[in-house]
Amino acid sequence: MTPDPLLQVEDLKVHFPMRKGVFGGSQRWIKALDGVSFTLLPGETLGIVGESGCGKSTLCRAVLRLVEPTGGRTVWLGRDFSRLSGEALRQERRNMQIIFQDPLASLDPRMTVGQIIERPLLNFPVEETPAARRARVAELLTLVGGHPRWLDRYPHEFSGGQCQRIGIARALILKPKLLVCDEPVSALDVSVQAQIINLLMDIQAEFGLSYLFISHNLAVVRHISHRVMVLYLGRVMEIAERDELYRRPLHPYSEALIAAVPLPDPKLERAKPRLRLKGDLPSPLNPPSGCRFRTRCPKATALCAAEEPPLQEYGGGHIAACHHIDL
Amino acid sequence: MTDLVFDAAAAAESAAPPSPILEIKDLRVQFRTDAGTITAVDAVSLSLAPGEAIGIVGESGSGKSQILMAIMGLLARNGTASGSVKLRGQEILGLRDDALDRFRGAAMSMIFQDPMTSLNPFLRISTQLTEVLTKHRGMAKAEAMRHAITMLERVSIPDASRRIRLYPHEFSGGMRQRVMISMALLCRPALLFADEPTTALDVTVQAQILDLIKELAGTMGTSVVLVTHDLGVVASLCDRVVVLYGGRIMESGPAERIFDSPWHPYTKGLLGSMPRIDEQVHGKLYTIAGQPPSQARPSPGCPFEPRCECRQPKCRSIRPEPQSRDGRTVACHEVRL
Numbered sequence: 001m002t003p004d005p006l007l008q009v010e011d012l013k014v015h016f017p018m019r020k021g022v023f024g025g026s027q028r029w030i031k032a033l034d035g036v037s038f039t040l041l042p043g044e045t046l047g048i049v050g051e052s053g054c055g056k057s058t059l060c061r062a063v064l065r066l067v068e069p070t071g072g073r074t075v076w077l078g079r080d081f082s083r084l085s086g087e088a089l090r091q092e093r094r095n096m097q098i099i100f101q102d103p104l105a106s107l108d109p110r111m112t113v114g115q116i117i118e119r120p121l122l123n124f125p126v127e128e129t130p131a132a133r134r135a136r137v138a139e140l141l142t143l144v145g146g147h148p149r150w151l152d153r154y155p156h157e158f159s160g161g162q163c164q165r166i167g168i169a170r171a172l173i174l175k176p177k178l179l180v181c182d183e184p185v186s187a188l189d190v191s192v193q194a195q196i197i198n199l200l201m202d203i204q205a206e207f208g209l210s211y212l213f214i215s216h217n218l219a220v221v222r223h224i225s226h227r228v229m230v231l232y233l234g235r236v237m238e239i240a241e242r243d244e245l246y247r248r249p250l251h252p253y254s255e256a257l258i259a260a261v262p263l264p265d266p267k268l269e270r271a272k273p274r275l276r277l278k279g280d281l282p283s284p285l286n287p288p289s290g291c292r293f294r295t296r297c298p299k300a301t302a303l304c305a306a307e308e309p310p311l312q313e314y315g316g317g318h319i320a321a322c323h324h325i326d327l
Numbered sequence: 328m329t330d331l332v333f334d335a336a337a338a339a340e341s342a343a344p345p346s347p348i349l350e351i352k353d354l355r356v357q358f359r360t361d362a363g364t365i366t367a368v369d370a371v372s373l374s375l376a377p378g379e380a381i382g383i384v385g386e387s388g389s390g391k392s393q394i395l396m397a398i399m400g401l402l403a404r405n406g407t408a409s410g411s412v413k414l415r416g417q418e419i420l421g422l423r424d425d426a427l428d429r430f431r432g433a434a435m436s437m438i439f440q441d442p443m444t445s446l447n448p449f450l451r452i453s454t455q456l457t458e459v460l461t462k463h464r465g466m467a468k469a470e471a472m473r474h475a476i477t478m479l480e481r482v483s484i485p486d487a488s489r490r491i492r493l494y495p496h497e498f499s500g501g502m503r504q505r506v507m508i509s510m511a512l513l514c515r516p517a518l519l520f521a522d523e524p525t526t527a528l529d530v531t532v533q534a535q536i537l538d539l540i541k542e543l544a545g546t547m548g549t550s551v552v553l554v555t556h557d558l559g560v561v562a563s564l565c566d567r568v569v570v571l572y573g574g575r576i577m578e579s580g581p582a583e584r585i586f587d588s589p590w591h592p593y594t595k596g597l598l599g600s601m602p603r604i605d606e607q608v609h610g611k612l613y614t615i616a617g618q619p620p621s622q623a624r625p626s627p628g629c630p631f632e633p634r635c636e637c638r639q640p641k642c643r644s645i646r647p648e649p650q651s652r653d654g655r656t657v658a659c660h661e662v663r664l
Binding site: 264 | 386501534538557561582596597605613
């Protein structure tokens with residue numbers, strides 16, 4: 001029996017209007033996200049992968065309503081989150097936090113580390129003395145691998161990995177149920193990346209929160225995620241349990257994506273079957289008809305141009321959208 | 328256009344110089360700053376055989392890019408390089424710009440991480456490509472144009488004769504990197520430096536670009552020096568690896584053997600801390616404690632000592648000298664060959 005989902009996203013769409021030219025003409029839209037559905041369970045990490053422009057970051061922002069979706073809805077703990085507004089929205093948002101790719105740029109350079117981590121608490125005041133708040137901040141900072149002596153220092157005094165720890169502490173201070181991680185380790189050196197990945201996994205084990213984890217690094221996603229979602233041009237191509245997806249990708253796009261990652265072992269790398277996608281991502285302004293991936297797909301046929309393949313279930317929660325999956 | 332077929336491979340074979348194409352001895356790069364002198368690269372020696380691909384691996388601040396910058400004569404104004412860099416036996420370190428220009432673009436060329444900032448946004452691709460040929464090869468405009476179009480076709484840019492008239496912003500990131508590569512290889516250099524050439528690209532495009540570099544270097548007999556933080560990229564492209572930390576070489580040798588059984592604690596740590604796409608392990612990753620050094624200050628001992636699990640008292644005060652065996656070199660007190 002699966003627990004009730006923390007988050008249910010149904011047919012979520014984000015279309016950005018293009019600026020019209022001098023002569024007007026009809027309004028054109030960039031369909032950054034075009035009908036994405038998934039669920040996220042409590043304590044689960046859902047990895048989101050895809051090339052730049054596939055809608056990974058837009059999806060996360062739309063879930064948090066940092067950009068307003070143009071269609072679809074999100075159900076948060078059984079309530080329709082997409083309809084909340086004003087105070088109700090603000091109160092619910094304390095349960096969902098985000099950490100960013102560039103750790104230094106996401107911290108205010110004129111605030112001390114203590115002020116940065118404490119700031120969310122001031123948005124949701126409780127009866128608490130400043131000294132008690134500071135003690136909470138110091139405790140959390142220690143938990144993320146920092147030190148209370150950091151409290152009165154400024155962000156520029158810290159390295160990338162340390163800034164990311166501070167960003168994580170700020171996101172955790174309100175005890176959220178969902179943490180959106182938008183490329184949190186991409187700007188870090190390999191040795192520091194491992195520290196932050198371990199930290200995120202420890203925090204999840206301790207507090208049981210859920211992660212939406214975006215990364216272009218497919219190895220990191222395999223390591224940290226329970227399930228993985230593959231996006232292409234704003235659509236879901238495949239969702240599966242992590243090892244299932246990496247061992248047995250059903251969609252040709254997932255397969256090509258995984259095959260493109262070079263292995264840190266020359267022998268295995270040479271022995272690996274060669275599978276290469278041609279060309280770049282098509283413009284989201286004018287996506288291909290039918291299956292969006294067909295222009296780069298080695299298996300594409302006339303059917304793929306005519307008809308968009310629906311997402312189908314292939315057992316064990318493994319879903320994929322392709323006309324040419326034979327099991 | 329048979330007259331434009333690339334013949335460098337054949338030429339290299341017939342000439343077959345037994346000596347290395349590039350020989351670096353005791354290279355040191357220092358920067359004068361308000362905080363004093365910073366040593367970014369310290370006592371780096373390596374040599375490169377014709378047709379060989381070598382990967383220089385390191386984290387930020389390891390000095391990996393500055394090695395290339397020093398060779399190309401592109402150091403920032405407050406930087407100085409000492410030691411020796413020989414290109415085909417000829418000393419090129421410290422040459423004046425006009426003397427270096429005979430080598431840059433012709434005998435050795437470079438591709439950078441971000442093709443958008445290394446191409447001139449105001450000039451058509453055609454202008455930027457033909458300039459290389461008119462300047463270094465003394466070609467007439469029309470001939471240079473024909474040659475440039477052929478080169479763009481070689482790097483798989485569709486519709487090259489039309490696209491050559493476009494500006495850099497009209498290309499995608501992957502296409503721009505192809506343009507950069509075609510520009511770097513126009514004069515069939517003997518040596519190609521690539522500084523994080525695929526870091527800004529998606530994995531699918533990265534795979535295309537790595538294939539392209541491999542194929543072109545193979546057919547043209549070009550030697551490649553690849554600088555990267557990505558061990559996977561090194562494994563797919565390079566014959567030999569140099570692992571750099573704090574401006575010094577920790578370990579070097581044939582890629583296959585280093586990936587198979589690293590000797591240096593830092594190399595072990597790097598390989599161990601990378602999650603692998605082909606492994607079904609979800610527990611804790613191995614970590615190297617601490618941060619990479621932000622500034623390489625000259626320390627009397629081993630630069631990795633503050634983060635090393637195997638450190639001993641002498642690591643702080645005595646620099647480990649490089650020891651060699653079977654074509655591999657390692658600089659660590661803990662490793663006994």
